[in-house]
Amino acid sequence: MAKSKFSLAVLSLNLLIVATVVVAFAAAGTLFYTVAALAPSIEVGSPEISKGGIGGGGSSLTMTLPVTISNPGQLTLSDVSAQVSVKDSHGATLLTGSAGPVSIPAGARNVLTNFTVSFDLSGLPEETLRRLITEQELLSVTGTIGASIPPLASVMGSAAATIPWSPPLSNFSVGDPQFSPLNSSHARITVPVSFDNLSDLLPVVGTAEMSVYDPQGVKVGGGTLEMEAPKGSYSSGIVVIMALPDVSTLLTEDAVLEYRVVGSFSAYGAELFEEDQDVSLEWGAPVKDLALGTPEKQPYNSTHFALTVPVSFKDNSGFLPVQGTLSATIYDSSGSNIGGSGLINVGVPAGGTFSQTLTAYVSLGALSETSLTAELTFDTEYGTAQKVVVLNA
Amino acid sequence: MPKLLDLELTGASLAFRAVLGAVLAAAAFLFLYFVPANLEALAARVLPEMGGTFAAAAPMIAALIHPMLPLAGLLIAAFTFPAVLLRGSKLYGFFVAGLGILFLAYVYLAFQGGAITIAVPENMIPAYSVTAALQLRLTNLMLLFMIPPVLTIVKGFVLVAGKREQ
Numbered sequence: 001m002a003k004s005k006f007s008l009a010v011l012s013l014n015l016l017i018v019a020t021v022v023v024a025f026a027a028a029g030t031l032f033y034t035v036a037a038l039a040p041s042i043e044v045g046s047p048e049i050s051k052g053g054i055g056g057g058g059s060s061l062t063m064t065l066p067v068t069i070s071n072p073g074q075l076t077l078s079d080v081s082a083q084v085s086v087k088d089s090h091g092a093t094l095l096t097g098s099a100g101p102v103s104i105p106a107g108a109r110n111v112l113t114n115f116t117v118s119f120d121l122s123g124l125p126e127e128t129l130r131r132l133i134t135e136q137e138l139l140s141v142t143g144t145i146g147a148s149i150p151p152l153a154s155v156m157g158s159a160a161a162t163i164p165w166s167p168p169l170s171n172f173s174v175g176d177p178q179f180s181p182l183n184s185s186h187a188r189i190t191v192p193v194s195f196d197n198l199s200d201l202l203p204v205v206g207t208a209e210m211s212v213y214d215p216q217g218v219k220v221g222g223g224t225l226e227m228e229a230p231k232g233s234y235s236s237g238i239v240v241i242m243a244l245p246d247v248s249t250l251l252t253e254d255a256v257l258e259y260r261v262v263g264s265f266s267a268y269g270a271e272l273f274e275e276d277q278d279v280s281l282e283w284g285a286p287v288k289d290l291a292l293g294t295p296e297k298q299p300y301n302s303t304h305f306a307l308t309v310p311v312s313f314k315d316n317s318g319f320l321p322v323q324g325t326l327s328a329t330i331y332d333s334s335g336s337n338i339g340g341s342g343l344i345n346v347g348v349p350a351g352g353t354f355s356q357t358l359t360a361y362v363s364l365g366a367l368s369e370t371s372l373t374a375e376l377t378f379d380t381e382y383g384t385a386q387k388v389v390v391l392n393a
Numbered sequence: 394m395p396k397l398l399d400l401e402l403t404g405a406s407l408a409f410r411a412v413l414g415a416v417l418a419a420a421a422f423l424f425l426y427f428v429p430a431n432l433e434a435l436a437a438r439v440l441p442e443m444g445g446t447f448a449a450a451a452p453m454i455a456a457l458i459h460p461m462l463p464l465a466g467l468l469i470a471a472f473t474f475p476a477v478l479l480r481g482s483k484l485y486g487f488f489v490a491g492l493g494i495l496f497l498a499y500v501y502l503a504f505q506g507g508a509i510t511i512a513v514p515e516n517m518i519p520a521y522s523v524t525a526a527l528q529l530r531l532t533n534l535m536l537l538f539m540i541p542p543v544l545t546i547v548k549g550f551v552l553v554a555g556k557r558e559q
Binding site for chain 1: 513522523524525526527528529530531533534537538540541544545547548551552554555558
């Protein structure tokens with residue numbers, strides 16, 4: 001009786017052992033089949049990248065990666081999720097991305113989930129942004145993925161990597177301003193700007209602004225350069241149109257004109273560079289060294305004699321031609337007007353010289369004067385230059 | 394008629410048991426000791442021929458095997474031969490219970506306590522310096538596989554108790 005009781009117990013245990021072994025291996029087989037059938041069904045589509053911008057232009061980037069998964073197995077796949085984040089070398093989070101969690105029931109086909117990564121430069125602190133845009137560094141990438149096949153298994157994957165970051169704005173430099181006159185009232189300043197965009201992802205979409213101030217702090221000109229630079233070297237110039245001082249005050253004397261150039265460069269929603277430098281413009285007088293030579297007296301008629309005097313000047317401006325009329329008025333030692341010349345038309349190209357003989361007609365009463373005074377008047381389109389010269393006979 | 398402890402066996406029966414015990418012990422030695430103990434070397438020989446990612450994955454195989462697993466397999470192989478040979482004897486229950494305990498330990502070690510962590514080799518993604526790890530949680534499956542060894546332990550004690558009753 002006792003023996004049969006134990007035999008029955010052993011038989012029952014044997015049956016249970018066999019049954020549980022079968023169940024365990026069936027569960028493992030089902031799990032293995034589900035995983036094995038799942039892996040090849042995962043299809044990753046083409047990433048869609050949408051770029052935003054600074055105030056509409058270029059500072060944000062969103063990548064959407066469509067992933068379709070089919071589950072031909074017998075077990076539901078649940079809590080499928082993925083996260084990724086990217087930090088710079090100072091620990092600031094630059095990028096986050098996530099997908100899911102989604103559940104894919106057994107037998108479901110082509111369940112779509114999007115893995116979305118957002119990269120918004122304008123949301124970063126300015127210091128971080130400036131560093132990221134201008135400096136090479138190593139970024140830390142961490143990612144996790146997870147999924148479970150309840151109640152048997154779950155999987156969690158994590159990865160960390162360092163990837164080199166190539167800045168979009170490397171070797172940024174502002175060159176020396178180049179002056180080029182436009183006309184008698186305005187000049188053009190070109191400020192060279194160059195940099196290298198080393199980034200495969202981010203085009204540089206930015207604005208450079210320059211303003212020019214005279215020594216009194218009055219803004220005399222300004223210019224803007226809109227830049228859009230994909231990967232590669234970029235080189236251009238900010239063109240500033242600036243007002244020149246009144247030429248009539250600079251008609252006969254060379255000068256050095258002092259200005260202050262203030263500039264800024266903004267991109268990705270932040271001001272990245274400032275430029276403040278003093279510049280000087282060499283000014284050449286359009287009527288330089290206006291001079292009279294040795295006068296000569298010649299008979300003219302019964303009331304006047306002719307006084308011929310060589311007149312010369314140099315157009316030192318280099319860019320302003322001089323046109324106008326030249327005349328002289330002759331005074332005796334008491335200051336009385338005793339004669340004068342007619343108008344001489346003057347036309348001198350920029351950088352040229354003028355040399356001509358001026359003839360004045362002087363009253364014969366002044367023939368005995370040993371010294372006369374000539375007042376030269378030169379009317380130009382820029383103003384009038386006058387010069388008083390003593391003529392020693 | 395040869396006598397083995399309290400068993401009286403015919404020569405043929407003893408020979409059959411010895412052969413069966415040796416075959417089962419050899420099978421246990423092969424599958425529960427030799428394969429786990431040499432899995433990494435086997436994978437290193439097979440996976441590179443598959444190329445690409447599989448070649449780089451060979452070192453990951455080592456992470457699947459708990460260092461104590463081959464020892465547990467070796468003990469199972471060692472217990473198998475006497476358990477078969479002494480079936481029905483007064484020690485049979487102890488050997489069955491012992492095998493149950495060893496299988497229980499084997500399952501626990503095979504599943505690494507239910508959480509298997511695999512470090513992905515850095516050279517799997519050669520362009521970047523990547524450290525990656527996978528953690529598989531298989532606790533429920535492990536518990537399911539632990540039921541037969543537990544029942545085997547119970548069976549062993551029932552056999553011991555049954556022998557004592559006689």
